[in-house]
Each structure stands twice: as structure tokens, then as C-alpha cells.
Amino acid sequence: MDSAIIIETVRSVVASSTPLVFAGIGELLTERSGITNLSLDGSILLAAMAGFAMAYVSGSLLLGFALAMLVGALIALVVAASSIYLYQDQVAVGLVLTLLMADVSSFVGLRYVRLPGPSVPSLSIPGLSALPWVGTALFSQNLLVYLSYLLVLGVWIWLYRTQPGLRLRSIGERPEAAFARGIPVNRMRMVYTGIGGALVGLAGASYSLCVKLGWSHNHTAGMGWIALAIVIFGGWHPFRVALGAYLFGALKSLGSLMQPVYPSVPTQVFQAAPFALMIVALLLVAGDAAAIERRLPARLAPLVRAVFQHGTPAGLGRRFEQG
Amino acid sequence: MNTRSAWTRLALGVAPFALTLATTAAILMAMGENPLEAYANLIGGGFESWAKVADVAISMVPLMLASAGMLITFAAGLWNIGVEGQMVAGALLTTWVVQAIEAPSAVMLPLTILAGLAGGALWGVLIGLLRTYGRVNEIFAGLGLNYVGFALTNYLIFGPWKPPGGATMSGTEPFPRSAWMPLIGSTRASWLALLLAVVAILIVYVILRDTRWGLTLKAIGLNATAAYRMGVDTRRHVIFALMACGALAGLGGSLQTTAIYHRLIPQITGGNGYLAQLVVLLSGLRAQWVPLVVLYFSAVQVGSPRLELRMLLDSSLGGVLQGAVVLFFLLVNGFRQRVGLRDR
């Protein structure tokens, strides 16, 4: 293939994976604090609808994104609050919200189906976009993509270089110890679940206002689940989560490139492939890293660790009763 | 607050429904619609005639079967999101049997039932294997396979099983009469299908209350490590639980083809697999409450298309009414626990 085609493919993969990066990083923050927000699939749908509707009605992209983030944050807060203050199972509430929000989006969004709406404009970064190869692929994008770069880097710095980030890691790992050190565990969990939810909402609006323009029934269905799986696949690490999102986007676009090449393969294979891929990816990371490491030559150890080591926050999904 | 008094309990029991009606009314009014008109249409759509009542009854069948199955996996502490796929598998295997064999009803119907049970069970086992040996959380395994199941259905409908007149979204060719579940009079409800659903829920009730297997599953759900130490083969029973659930759900899927649509259609489950999740949560994981909850869900389900016809609203209002009740049920439960704890 021609290098221009490759660059263009990379460019579109990065752009189309951006919502998954937002959702994945958002859920990463939430889960790092110890809360599982399983409502992603529904949240993204409703946020996509709300963001589009708001942008369509007001003509302002910014208002659209703001509403989407608010919607995402509110849904996430329902999950966190019902666990922290009302003793309910996070998984149960998350799943109910997934189903409920999908229906709410269909019901409320009926009037906005298949309307032409505003979209996020492209913006090349002067200088960087002139770089050979990566310039066009990475820096001749839209604002959301640049925002996602900053987000991934920022979350990494937050987690591993700042005191609040250290506190975040501790409340998801061992809330008792965090509490003993004066950290208000449950309040922090609410805060991070809210922030995480807002990013999930941002992901929703990124679909309807940028990557997959407009609104229709079940516009983004399935993407929330993929994002949840990517967080596990990425071992709760921002770089690996982002990598997982891009990898997924790449494999998906590989599928659409293959489709015309192999017309004999039924189209349904390509429809189901992302989800089959999700299971395979989870199978891969479910392996016992230490056991695999011991059976392979020592020089492969770093590779094994990079792929298999997963830092499931030890306090994930566990309520914490303070005092 | 005294959480024990009968009035309080009644109020807390009604609260989820009241809150649901209030919130949906608020949404409807914000959209400029009359909520009373919408509710009237919903109820009318479900109960205005005996034919409608029969529709509600038959649409209860797959949901009841899926819910019965899910009670088993819930007992074992599993989040069986894969019920949709299990229903699909039952429907697919049933369709295959119907297409492959020509036989009178007396032979065909038992075969379709068996095919439904077997298809769902196999699908359930697949999820169980992924969960136990592959260490993939059953939520993701089940969900991923749901999508695979629907893709497989589409492939079959638009490929090998397409009707002679050409493939459409309306599905395969109608089944021969020999593969139709016997109907009650001239209604669309089948007594055999209803009987199967009732028997299934009774069996599950007994299993969970009085059998060693039921107790074993409960032990696994509450503490798998301790159960294993007591000599329970946890892996095997997790797979069995998913298999049993799959069988019941698969039968539900099978009946969607033989008792409701009389053909295979693309969205053959009608979302019943996901709804079953809500049903079981709303019934507080207790089998005896499932039929009542299913009745509510099915009435809403059958009634909601009228919203599209008469008010140009989306029928997903039905889904909102179903999901919101469950959400408020959980939240009210939590509120009750919180108040109860403060009392003590």
C-alpha cells in the first residue's frame, strides 16, 4: 500500500478511537477509586443523544458537550451514591441504568433522529502537523483528538506524579488504609465517579458531534461495553488503556478495509468481530502473568509483564464503611 | 421511622411505581405530551380486548422462562448478561430442526422443545467455560456472545435460510403448521407454551428452596472459596448453573419462534434476555414474585406500540417504565436499609 493511504488510515483510526479513549480513561478514574460504573453503554447513548440535541437546538457545540458531560456525570453519581449511601450492588445498579438509559435515549431522542447537525471542525496544529509521517496522522486532527492526548498524559501525571493521584490510587486499593491517613474515601469516590462519568458523557457527544455524526436509535450501542473491556485489557493504566482503544479502532478499520477485499466473507462476521475480539482480548489478559513468565525465557519477561500484568484495584466494587 | 409497620411497608412497596410514574410524567410533560393519555394508551394497548390479554399472556412466556433461568444463575452469584445469546441459540437450533425435519406435530413439537433447551444449554456452557477456565468475567463473555448470536442470526436469515422470495428483515419463511405450538381457541396464545413457562418457574422455585443443588449454588454465590473447601466442585456447578439457565432461556427463544412469530426473525429475543435481568432484580431474586413482575413487564411491552400509532411517541417509553421501576426499587430498598440501620 501507498504510504499516503497508511497515513490516512492511521489518522482515521486515531480519530475514530477518540471517544473510546475518553470513555476508557473516564472509567479508569472511576474504577481506580473503587467504583465500577457498569452503566457506560447506556450513559454513552444518552449523552450522545443529549449532546446532539442540545447542539442542534442551541447551535452551540460547547453547550452540547457540556450537557453530555453533565448527563454522564449524573448517571455515574447515581451508581456511586446508591452503593455508598444506599448499600446497593454497583453491578446491579449499573446494569439497570445501562438498559434504562438506552430506552430513555430512544424515547427522548425520537425527534432528533437523522437530522443534520453541527460537527467539530478539524484543526491542524501548525508545526507539529508538518512532521513527516506522524504529522498528518496525529496532528492534522480535530480538537477532541488533541484533548484526548492531553487527557491521557494528564491522567498519567496525575496518577503517578501528584499527591492527589497517589490518594486516588490508595482509595481504590485499600480504602481502610486511605481513611486512616485522613482521606475522605467516600467523598473522593463520589468526586472521581462524577469526573469519570463526565468523561464518559464526553465520549458520547464525541460520537454524535464528531466521529459518527447525528443521532439515531442505539446510535453507539455496544461501545460502552467495549470501553469497559478496554479498561480491563489496559490494566487500569492510562497509556495501556489508550493503546487498547487505538488497537481496537485499528482492528475495526482493518475489518472494513478487508470487507471489499474478501466479498465472500459474510458482512455479519465483521459486525460481530469487535465483540468476539473483546472476549479474546480478555482471555489473553486473564492469564496468570507470573505463571506464564516462569515458563518462558527470561528475556521475554518484560514483554509478558507488559501484556499480562494487570493491576485490578484491590478495593474495586467493595463498599467502604467509614468510622 | 418505623420500617416494620404495615403502612410503611405498603408505602415503600408502592413508592418505586409512584416515583416511576412521576418521573416519566415529568419527561412527557417536558416534551409537551399528556402523560395521562400516554398511560391510558399503554394500559388500553395491553388489556382492551381478550385478544390483547392473550397477547400479553403469550408474551409473558419467553420472559418468564428467561427469568426462571436467571434465578438459577443469580443464586450462584453470576451476572448472566448472556441470556439474550442463550435465547438466540435456542431459537436457532429450533429453526434448524424445523427446517431439517418434516414430521407431524406430535413429533415436531417435542423436538423443537428439546432443540430450544439444548441450544440454550450449549450456549450457556460456552459462557461457563469462558468464565471458569478462561477466567473471563461472565458479564463480558455473555455480552460479547450476545452480539455474536445476533450476527449469526442475521447471517442465517440473509444467507442459508433466506426465503425463496429473497431475504428481508422479516425473517425466514413461516414455519409449517406442524411446528406451531397449539393455540387457545382463535387467540394468539398457546396453552402449551404457557404451561411450559409455569412448570419452569415451579421447578426453579423447588430447586432453589429444597434441593441440595440449590443450596450448593447459593453457597457458591455467597462464598465460592468456602463452598469449594466443603467439597463443592465450584467450576462444574457454575457451568451447570449457566447450562440450566441457558436451557430455560433457550426454550424461551425457541417458543419465540414456535409460539409467537412462527418463523425466525432477526431480533428474535425481543430483548427478553435483558428484561429478565430487570424482572429478577425487581422480584428480589424470589421465584414467587416473578410471575407478577413478568405480567407488568409484558403488559407494558404489549401496550407500548400503541404510543407510536396514536401519539407518535417512541415505544421505548415502555422500556423506560420497566427500567425506572427497577432502579427506584433498588434505591427505595437502599433507603429502607439506611433508615433501618439508623433505627437500630
Added chain:
Amino acid sequence: MKIEIQGINKSFGAVQANADVSVTVASGTIHGLLGENGAGKTTLMRILSGYLQADSGEIRVDGGRLELHSPADAIGQGIGMLHQDPLDVPALSVLDNFALGLHRGFWQRRGRIQRTFFNLCRRFGVQLQPEDRVGNLTVGERQQLELVRLLALGVRVVILDEPTTGISEPQKRLLFETLHRLAEEGLTVIFVSHKLEDVEMLCSVATVLRAGQVVGELRAPFDRERLVEMMFGRAVVAPPFASRCTTREALDIQSLVVESSRMRMAPASLKACAGEVIGLAGLEGSGQRLFMEACAGIRKAQSGHLVIDGVDLTNGRYRDYLDQGVAYVPASRLEEGLVRGLSVREHFVLARQRAGFLVDWEAAEQVASARIAEYSVVGTTGSRVEELSGGNQQRALLSLLPDSLKLLILDHPTRGLDLGSGIWVWQQLHERCLQGTVILFASTDLDELVDNSDRLLVFSGGKVSQPVASAEMSREELGFMIGGVNL
């Protein structure tokens, strides 16, 4: 700082953990708080360090009334507690744990934190690598880290809850040395323990608690008999150990190698006779648990053989082990042994009804009520297991075991039990030996090991000693072997 605890009351449901407790701790002393399990020591200290709120009573520090609503408040007032199970974050590094809660700035400032950390470590002779994962450290090292961390926070009162339970002899000496130095520097140390010799070695004053009440206060040098009497109220004496060992070989373990993701054990061999009791000594995490799990059939062995009564069970299915009469009683009862949420009766169905499709509730009720009466479990057959007290949970676990066993494996059989319950448990176990059951048990309590077993296997960092006769071992020798010397 001088601490005056005055008239503290604290109840949990019907249980009164502290009843009108008053203790005065002078500044710059090492004050012992002595009492057996369940005496209310930990509750009192959790109140003093802000984890619990007292129902009534007050605490004064240097004359001023202390108001605590959280552990952070306590630290702010200069009171820090070191918990029996170190309250740190195992997934994080040593330095991250040290830095957590240290300052309220934004950036981590790792360089500066590391310097503070090294300074403190040097001052107290502690050797810790800042980038090690805390989960990989021994309990003793984690304690050192917590102590250093509390000191960095500027605490003036250090409370240590049973700090010598999981640590080696050299670590214990280092700890005591450090505590002495802290007291010399004017810090107040409160040392909570049920071990007389530790209190004797370390403290200048000791307050004894029993059943939630203060029984009395003694000053060093202590009158040991008086202390014992105060602790237990009566002279509690365990019947002397009488070996029930026969000459029939019932257990043959040859070069068993077990590994986990964190440790690969050196080969272990053991031949035991019917009725013999083998104690597994060693610090927690030295490999006893892997060894026991392999013997119980819960964990696969990498190599070696395990023969019970002439039947080779090596790497058989767990079910085969159970059928052969092997049973394992875990230390964490509610996590691994009992199912929270199920009743005692339901446990009997699970553990003992092996046939039939339907549950025979009547038979289960009969067996359950007979057994809980026999094992004097305080509770009914319908009680959920989590409603039972720790001692009753252990009784319930033992009552669930089959009547005849060939090999019984127990992890810390008396952990968390009061002395009387502990003695009762050992009476039951020794009776089982009469029927020819081989008992393997792990404990970190040297007295329990020496007093109850025929022979000992000593574990240290994954290495295993030859079996040694416990009658020939002194506590000191054993302490050194546990530390890895002469293994």
C-alpha cells in the same frame, strides 16, 4: 504527652467491649496493655486513635480534653496506631506508602520525601528499599514502615497492637530497641499484647484488662503469677500434652515441592504416625500455607509424593482427598471456611449430605442440633454463621468435620480465641488423635507449637527443616530457626 482515659464505655450490640475503663499513661513511658483475646484492649485503643467513638467517657491529653472523629484527627493530635495487620496499601511501593497522607501539597516531591525516609530509616536502623512493593514485604518490615511513617507525621504517642505476632526474633529485638529509644526521646508508647514475656521485657507499667474492665495496674519488675491471675481471673492450666502417637505410619510425604506465584518452596519430606501431631512453625508467609494446601489437595504440587494410609494421593482431585479422610480448617473462618449468609443447619447439609436430590431438612436439623450441643456452640441451628462469635465459628467449623479423619490440617486453630476456648479446641483435637488422626497445624505462637505437638517442621522463607521433636526444642532455638538460622 500524658494520656488520661476516663470512664470509657463502648458496646457493640449486646456485647460490652469496654466498661468504665480508666487508664493513665505517663509521658515518655512504655505502657503495657495486657489481656487475653476479647478483653477489650483493641477496642480501647481504637477509641484512643480515632477509629471508634466511645459511648461515654472522655480522654484527656496533657490535661486538655480530646475530641476525635477520625484517625486523621488523632494523628493531628499526635496519636498514631500501628495495627496488628499493618494498615498500608500492599499494591503501592514503600515510598508511595510513606508519602501517602504525608503532606497536602500537589506534586509528590519524591526526592525530598525519599531523603526524609532515608533519614528516619537510618536513625532507627531500619532497612527498606523505597521502590519495593509493600505486598512483597514481611509483616515485620511493613510494621517498620508504618512506624517510620507515623514518626514522620510527628506523632508523640505510638500505640502498637500485638506487634510481635507475625515477626521474627531479630525483627522483634530491633522493634524493642526502637521503642526504648522513642521513650527516651520523650514519646509515649502504648504496647498492647497478650504475651506476658513481651510486656515484661519492654514495659515499665502494665494495665491489665479482662472482659472489658480494668483489673489492675502493675509496675516493673512484674510479679508474673499476679499478672496471670489478673489476666485470666483464675489459674487456667492446659492439661499437659500427652502424645497419642502410634507406630503405624499413616502419612508419608516425600520431597514435596509446591509453588505459588510468589514463592517456590524447597522440597519437604515428612513421615508421620497415626495419632501424631505435627506443628508447622514459621513466620506468616514462610511457606506453611502452601505446604498445608498441597497436603489438603487444594493446591497442586510441582513434584514429590503424598501417601496417606498407603493410598497415593499425589495431585489427585480435591474430592479424592476429602473421600480419603483429609480435612482442612482455614485460619480465616468467614473467608474460607464458612459461608456468610447461610445458617448452621444449611452448612450441615452442604458438608454432610452427599446423597439425594432434595434436602432432608429434618435429618439436617437433627445432626446440626446434636453436633452444636456436643461442641457447645452458642447459637441455634438457624443462626447465620456470621452472627456467631469467633470462638463459636471455630467450634462450628470443627463440628462440621466428619467423625473419622485420617489427616486433619489446621491453620492457626486458636487464632482469636480466648484461652479457655483455645484449651477446649486442643482437647477436641487431641481426642481425634486417639482415633489415629494425624494432625498438621500451623501457628505463629511458639507456646502453642511446643505445648501441643509431637514434632515440628520449621519454615523459613520457603525452606523447610527436618522434623524435630518439640520436647527437645527450646523457645530460643526455635526462634532462631524461624529466623532462618541452623535450618
